[in-house]
Amino acid sequence: MSRVVVTGLGAVSACGLGADKLIEATQAGHSGVKPISFDDLDAQRVKTAARLSEADLAAVVGDKPHRMREPVAEYALAAAREAVAQSGLSEAHFGESCGVSIGSGFGGGQTLNINYMKFGREGSMRLDPMSVPKIMNNAAASWVSMEFGATGPALCLATACSSGSQSIGMGYQMIASGQVERCLAGGSEACLESGVFRVWELLRVMTADVNRPFSKDRNGMILGEGAGILVLESLESAQERGANILCELVGFGTNSDAGDLLRPNPARAAACMRMALKSAILSPDDIGYVNAHGTGTVANDVNEVAALREVFGDDLAGVDISSTKPVHGHALGAAGALEMIVAIGALRRQSLPPTINFTEMDPKIGIDPVSKEAKAKSVKAVMSNSLAFGGINATLIAQAYDQG
């Protein structure tokens, strides 16, 4: 088994363009949540989302949108370019020895939405002829592989809110097993389209107020968007080319509840965290910080805290927990990748980002997360959880790179 290290990070999010912007916003507690309005929705109930600013969107998509690329592909490309630049990889490092693993929950939501609206309202048959290649879920992964000439395995996991985490996990496994030397891994999502937004409203899991994970008065999540990409590499490959190693990816766990499509099961989430710890050969005591899935819905937070207690002990002593979703929103298929970058930021800065907007402990779950402001702490390893609809759980663990 090869050891796997991270040598590049890239992010596009409501917090700005760049992984540093995302990390800085989560550390400072500056939320990227903004007003959002859709002309197509005559009665829009939820009026905020963690969307890209107009300037950032224009910078990523360009003055004249690419005929065959949706924002979901552009976000992934922008994040991948940043991560590759940081890693110092050059042309010779791609080809067969580099895989791509980029998940997305919805794929090309924009084209799908425009087509539905046009067909539904006007009955027009003159739809975008490039709809199929734009909508298909693997478009982002394919565009990234083409951009860099990465001809190794190209994967696109569409496992809702676990897509990003599982995609990083698959990249980790491909490198650990020796199948490839490196992998561009993460997730991308551009789901802030009228029709998509409305169906999230109908599920009643979005708050019309403020996103407050773990708080007694929480009443839902805030949607987000963006992309997070990591350059994963075998330790050997990184050392050979003298790359700057950001941290080591040491653990991955994933499993299924095989129970209910929407209602989570704490025993399965706990089993997932244990699987990641086992693969990392670490004990719960080694984990100093958990970036929780922490959506701020009643069900997720109750479930996740119960699972955390099962793994880390009833009193959760020794481990600090926070959710950074009120800052970057719930970016669905990109969420796990953005949050892993946030967790790596916490590890590298030895500073844990706060759960902003937290007001009061919920007696039903009894957790006091890191809140209000960042907390300085010496941490050796960090964990990031994703718990998706469909009962799909994923956990990643990173630790400080130790040359010994």
Place this chain on the structure above:
Amino acid sequence: MSTKRETLTKELLELVAQEGMVEPSEITPQKKLEELDIQSADFVMILMAIEEKYGAYVSVDNELTDVVTVQDLLDLAISKIEEHQAAEA
């Protein structure tokens, strides 16, 4: 109970029966939703109907997960609708 609230209660009972696909005669305020076989998916339908009829967006919060009986659901719905109407006024 004010007349306005009585009307609202009556309308809501009809709405719960219709969206929960339950015989109106079976619904009494003290009955547990579980006994009426009203589940989480029906809740979403009831909340959608409340949005359509009263314009109030109700997301799932701690109070909603504490609802056990038809009366609990009515009390919560009425308070949310009144809250919404006060905010709109």
